Amino acid sequence: MKKNIVKVARHATLIVFAALLAAPMYLAFVVASHPARDTLSGVPVLPGGRLGANLGYVVAHPFPGSPSLATMMLNSLILALAVAVFKLILSVPAAYAVTFFRFPGRMIMFWLIFITLMLPVEVRFFPTYQVTANLGLLNTQGGLILPLIASATAVFLFRQYFQSFPQELADAARLDGIGPIRFLTTIVLPLARPTLAAIFVLEFIYGWNQYLWPLLVTSSPQHSTVVMGIRQIISAAQSFAIPQWDLVMSVALLALLPPVLVVLAMQRWFVRGLMAGID
Amino acid sequence: MPPVFKHRLLPAALILPEVVVVVIFFIWPSGKALLEAFRQSNAFGLGARFSGLANFGSALHGGYLQAVEVTATFTAITTLVSMGISLFLAVQVESTGRLRPVYRTLFIWTYAVPGAIGAALWLFLFEPKVGPGARALEALGVHWNFALSGTQAFALVCALTIWQQSAYNFVFFSAGLQSIPDAVVEAATMDGAGPVTRFWKVVFPLLGPTVLFVTVSDVLAALFGSFAVIDVISQGGPGGSTTTLVYMLYRDGFQNGDVGLAGAESMLLFVLAGALLVVQFKVFNRRVHYR
């Protein structure tokens, strides 16, 4: 009996917390599905029927001073994919080199990469902006993407994975006279597929969710991403006599959908990717 | 693992692209910031001259000290509360049996919500006179207007950060709890320990490494990762009540175009981050001892 009470209380508590976490999202959904004036004097409990119309409207009609939502979503997608892909391209060979080789300068390079771990873009954005400006990369895809891939998280996650790589496989490969590149492409990478997927998910979300850096380097509207554009969209919407919160929430839903879907779809790998950080 | 291959040039070539990016977008900017911290020039970079520690002098004015206080309070509150909530949830979810995967999904999805977008949702939720959260507070007798009240703006930014950070922590606590062998907990139960005693005497100490890791991650997230949330909700205001060190650097460097001052503030942030690097290192080393 007492056990059952505990059980019910536990589920009740968990459901309340889950509801609290989901409340802002549900609210966005409700607001996005009603005309703006219906939400000014209290938000209805249930969703209305305008969700499709509102989503369609924000995709087709840019807010003043912003490009179309389609452009912004595309820019976000390019940024997220580019960050994820480039991080893999740079970090896999780098981690492979520091784990499977001993070469002059190894420790220096290792430390050089390591210190960037502690200095996220939010700490070094000001000088990095100036360098990006000096290189003439403001308002270019290169200026947007390159400084973001200079962080070393991926190198360390791969290094961690490589270090736990079965010694017997490596020994066997050496005995068979398999060269390092073939060893990487035919043995290491196929086995590392789950780790690759995990890090891809992590970096995709990292890229999609960028706010400060795109805000700094892209001042021409055609480069703006949906995440950095939200503030401008909010102020544009608020300047109407009836603030257009229904449209803001429609944009917000579209902007948070891709990363949330990626995480939910690849939950297993994503959790593994996070866990690799402390394994 | 011992080295597998004896090549010398190949590994250098493999690591080179990463190093080049790091040098161009990390080492070079850092050197530049270091130089600029000791120089003053006009906003257009003309007429630069060595100015000693003058920039550091201006950096450490009243506004900076307020930002230090805001940053420290914000970090402490968000770290402690989000860790408390997520640890509690993780422990409860562990004992739910078949529904465990469902609850896990329900508690991690907010991790993926972009900070700025989460802030947009909350901005409406607490929009004075309009948002349901704001109305609820008014009904409770709180005169809610975070655009004018510093305390309210700060509380809002904290709550929103906790909302997002809890999901991240939940993943780690969940995994940490799973790695504790059932036998250990069972043995404690046999000894007659109640659930609360079991948690604090047996489970929590075994979670030690995870707790340390999560603490460091949360501190970093609060110190450096809060820009988007603050920029969307309050732009550092009102009256600097939500101006963290990172936000202040953004304002001085970009909105006010003060390159020397921003250089000095960057250096101070580097030092802070470096100190945390040492702490993080110690934490990781301690973890090695546990094993």
Added chain:
Amino acid sequence: MAVAAAAISMGIATAACGSPTKTSAAAAAPAPAPGHTVDLNVWTAFSGSLGTAFDHLVSQFNASQSQYRVTAVYKGSYSQVLSDTIAAFKAHAAPDISQIFDAGTATIMDSAGSYVPVYKLMSEYKIPFSTGSFIGGAASYYETSGDQLDSMPFNSSTPVLYYNKAELQAAGISTPPTTWSELESDASVLAAHGQKCALSSSGAYVMWTDMEEFSTWNGYPYANHQNGYTGIKGMQLKINSAPIVDHLALLGRLASKGEYIWNGVSTSTVPLFTNGTCAMYEQSSASLNTIEAAAKFPFGVAELPVVAGDKAAPQNTVVGGASLWVMSGAPAVHYRGDAEFLHFLMSAQSQAYWASNTGYVPVTPAGSSLLSSQGFYSSHPNDLVAVKELTNKAPTADSRGIRLGYLPEVRQVEASAIAAVLSGKQSAAAAVSSAETQGNTILAQFASQYGG
């Protein structure tokens, strides 16, 4: 390796910090070779209908000649245009002309070498141009201490008092208040008639309407050195004065009763007026077209109220908005095009088109007279109020404008003080006094960097 890399990066950094090669239009350059078109880039903060109106002028200019092709690039907010211009200048990729907002004037003006003074440019290309070609409030805001214009005043507005005729009438108020104490008693009358909020001010620029323009309109100094016109060293704010403290205290009193609403610098207050929440509204004349489009009720525009009993008031308001700066470092052949484009923009026709399509005032008397002669002001009396305020009296030493370095930063401090007063957290006296102290620290920082 790392040492070498660091050394290389330091080398690059040092080179990047050195002063860029100085280019100027010192000698008048020839026109481009026949059949060759020179592209000129102009960076602005004009979006929406302002962008459309500006693009119209640009295409008129492009159609009027074949040597130059101007492209207007929208760069975002005012402060974004300034920071982008700075970044681009450092990267040797500055635009030909940049639109710098009022508060950024000192920052660029005191960065000698980054721009070509417009008055020099015009004289090199023998284009008639003088400070006197512009209306007093606009010329005085942007002129140097030597009465010359380093930039060309362009989009210029000034705050006015919008009022909801229906709501005032319903409360039995026949004319809008002309003094602040009258406004306060009108607020009580409105409240008694169920109109709770009497007044709101510009959201982002409340410190502009209620501190800067309040000072010039009532004839009070805002800072020493003639509001910063005659020196940088030792510059100090003079905002901690009885009139400003009293004014903020008045707003605080109204706010505590809900009769005045302002919700922070990032919340637009335009909807408060256009949806009928507040009966009166202090806002830039440049918002006139926006308000006209949104308001579903008859409204009028009046001059800003003055301080009751102040004999000097009303003095004159000064312009807000932006001026156009010709950046240095461009190929010599660009500068004649810059000069011709600016000359085109200041023509009476361009000014008349711009003012009648936006709500900004014509910056030249010629533009105003053209509009008058077309009968524009008799059909649009609301547009005339801003012109009247700007030209009410000849500017005094304290009402030419506000020329402070890091003015945007000072404004942030002032906005914090206003928020503290309106939320009841601080008294007006305490808030203004602490804002003045903080503001003076900022001015001292500017002086140490720019004062030599």
